[in-house]
Every structure is written in structure tokens, then in C-alpha cells.
Amino acid sequence: MSRLGRKVSSAVGVYVIVLLSLQIFLLTVGLDALLADDPGLAWVSAACSLVLAAGSVAFYRYLRER
DSSP states (O other), rough: OOOHHHHHHHHHHHHHHHHHHHHHHHHHHHHHHOOOOOOOHHHHHHHHHHHHHHHHHHHHHHHHHH
């Protein structure tokens, strides 16, 4: 693998870690919203978490192909 390819893979790996960290944060926000009886915020955080999960899967597949 070339030097540029390793840099790109490393950058995407860091981006996936950031996405997963945000997803864990959204999980805690969603659970807190459920406990506070705020279903609107819970649904919004769940939707954002699903978008982040899809992005993480896409980037993971990109890394595996490289």
C-alpha cells in the first residue's frame, strides 16, 4: 500500500472513531430523554444515531476494500 493510501486509511479510521463516539453520546441523550419522558428528543437522537451508524458501516466497508 502506498504512503498516500495509508494516510487516507488512517484518516478514515479516525473519522469512524469520532462517528462512534458521537453515536454513544446520542445513545445517552436518547436514554436520558426517555427517562425524562421526552419522546420527541428520543426519536431525534435515535434517527441521528442511525445516520451515524450507516456512515460508520460505509466507511468500514471502504477501509476493508482498501
